[in-house]
Amino acid sequence: MNIHGLTVCVNFADMLGVGIARVRHGLASWTIVTDTTDQSTVDLALEFGCRVHQTDVFYANGAAFNKGAAMEEARRAMPWNEWVLFIDADIVPEEQWIDKVRAVNPTRGILWSAWRHQCDDPARVDDPRLPRIRGDGVGVGYFQLFHASDPHLATPGGGPIVETHWAHAGNYDNGFMHRWSRGQRRLLPIRLVHLGSRDNWFGRGKRDEFDAMQAERKRRGGRWDHETINGVPKP
Numbered sequence: 001m002n003i004h005g006l007t008v009c010v011n012f013a014d015m016l017g018v019g020i021a022r023v024r025h026g027l028a029s030w031t032i033v034t035d036t037t038d039q040s041t042v043d044l045a046l047e048f049g050c051r052v053h054q055t056d057v058f059y060a061n062g063a064a065f066n067k068g069a070a071m072e073e074a075r076r077a078m079p080w081n082e083w084v085l086f087i088d089a090d091i092v093p094e095e096q097w098i099d100k101v102r103a104v105n106p107t108r109g110i111l112w113s114a115w116r117h118q119c120d121d122p123a124r125v126d127d128p129r130l131p132r133i134r135g136d137g138v139g140v141g142y143f144q145l146f147h148a149s150d151p152h153l154a155t156p157g158g159g160p161i162v163e164t165h166w167a168h169a170g171n172y173d174n175g176f177m178h179r180w181s182r183g184q185r186r187l188l189p190i191r192l193v194h195l196g197s198r199d200n201w202f203g204r205g206k207r208d209e210f211d212a213m214q215a216e217r218k219r220r221g222g223r224w225d226h227e228t229i230n231g232v233p234k235p
Contacts (some may be wrong), residue, residue, distance in 0.1 A: 001102050003145070006075060007090035008067050008169075009086070011204045013040035015195050018122045024048045026098030027085070029052040031078040033070050035059075046183030053077055054122035061229040064202045064209065068172030086144040088175075090195040091116065092125045097190045101145070104186065104188060109110045109152070111180040113138055113147040116192040125193045133194060136192055139185035143171025152179040165228045168201040177214065 004196050005027045009016045016032075024030055032045040033053045045052045053074035058065050071086070077088075083106070093114075095101075117130040119175055124130065146153070153161050163172040177185065202209035 003085050003087045003098075003101075004028055004079045004082065004148075005030035005067065005087055005222060006071060007032050007087050007089050008070055009041045009045075010035050010038050010065075011041075012089040013038070013044045015122075016041065016089040018045055018047050018125060018195060019193075020044065020050075020094060021161045022095055022097070023087065024050065026093075026101070028082070029054075029079050031074055032043075033074040035150065046171070051078065055189060063167045064206075065162065065169050066166060066228045066229060067169035068166055068175075070160045072160045072164050073164040075162060077125045080148050082148060084146055085187075086173075088142040088194075090196065091142050092119075092193045094193075095127070095169060100190050101188055106145065106188075108147040108150055110146070111152075111177065112188050113140070113143050114188045114190045114192050115187065116142060116194045119193045119195055125195075130193060133198075137177070137185075138187055139177040139181075141176065142194065144173070144176065145188070146207040152184070167227055168199045168209075169203075171224060171227060176196050179229050 003021065003026060007016070007030065009032050029051060031051040031053055032041060034041040034057065035058055042052050042054065048119050055070050055073055057069045057073055058067065060069070061065065076108040114133050117132050119125055119130050142220065155161055158169050166172050199207055199210040201213070213227065220226070
């Protein structure tokens with residue numbers, strides 16, 4: 001079972017560095033996506049034999065941090081065959097996670113994921129007492145494993161597989177997840193740890209922007225279809 005990984009990491013090299021060795025061990029290739037100024041991420045990725053894709057499409061067309069567009073651009077340049085894993089830079093799996101994945105013998109046609117646990121201290125990533133993060137749906141963007149030939153990825157006209165129109169780092173992953181019905185998303189028996197804050201949709205540490213987004217959603221009755229690169233709601 002060969003898995004090709006894809007991860008966005010902009011100013012998160014310290015977080016990526018916590019789990020990079022154990023993630024890399026389970027991957028046939030790993031493409032790390034960053035912007036054109038983040039040399040720390042580039043250096044770390046190359047040290048561990050990863051592919052690097054640098055782009056400033058994150059900020060094109062007035063976007064604050066268009067993660068989906070950067071992923072789609074890198075996806076088209078990475079090995080796109082056999083199994084593919086979208087994994088966030090701040091996610092650390094348990095040791096030997098790949099053995100448990102292979103033991104399940106995942107089938108094509110399913111989006112595979114796993115629960116994550118919150119860790120505020122990188123020294124505690126293997127602490128079994130870390131609390132599970134509640135509220136995650138099965139298959140959200142921090143860990144999405146699927147087969148590259150899955151028919152759910154078919155896109156009319158050769159359009160993007162990952163949504164590219166959002167102004168921030170959110171929403172695209174739900175769009176991707178919903179290619180599979182609820183019954184076609186399943187959990188793997190592996191333990192994932194999430195490091196630090198979960199609200200970096202506008203770039204690392206930009207909590208004020210995230211809070212303003214949440215306030216605007218509340219004002220609009222919970223809607224978020226306006227959070228596009230041009231502010232035009234999507235049908």
